[in-house]
Amino acid sequence: MKASVKSDYACRAVEALALHHPNVRPLRIDDIAQREAIPANYLVQILIELKSNGLIQSRRGKAGGYVLAKSPKEITVGDVLRAVQGDVLEMPMLTESRCPDEIKRAWRRIKVAAEGVADTITFEDICADANGRPQMYYI
Template sequence: MKLSTKGRYGITLMMDLALHQGEGPISLKSVAEREELSEHYLEQLIAPLRNAGLVRSIRGAYGGYVLSRTPQEITVGDIIRVLEGPITVVEDPNDELDYLWEEVRKAINGALDSFTLADVVERRKTGDDNFMFYI
């Protein structure tokens, strides 16, 4: 499985929202500045996250985005599946090896679902600069 920038930046976006939870709605501009990401790209990522019910948008002059659930209730797998689609290992499986690819797919999903957004935020807070390599 290869994780694209959609998945990596989506996790970073959600992590930033979790880090600033309780501060009111967070603008994508402020996320882009803090995380050194393109605001335009974040705009493309936020729509599917909102449609999936992971974030809520708040309108108005002081509007922005907030998490729809607590960071403990959102898994990295939730974010990845919304932005990257279902986890697949091979495009055209060989019937003789279907069982193997299914087990690999289950293992990847299990690993992604074992990390919550709260876990990722905690690793960042503790200064683990390599936290994204665990995902």
């Protein structure tokens, strides 16, 4: 199992927008790209996916750009991962009949654990952490 660069870029882009929230002035692609050191032409595609999944909004034309579609506390890392790659943790073997049920259950437990944590971390948490107020991660 391996996390992709793309999902990292997506999280960093949403973080940039979350840190900018609730400022109404939209952030331009190039601003996000430069601030987060992400190739602008690649970021374009990621932002489109985040938008089509309702996580961010865009404004076209001059003075255009992106803002969050909802508050940072309503967006989780899990939401971002599902937006850019369909699932937090893809497990093709779960739909393969040749994989025994007991092995599937083991895979599913790992998947549930990862999703559970990803769905727990909001971008409010991440912004607080960025500002030196670490969250109570291990309750």
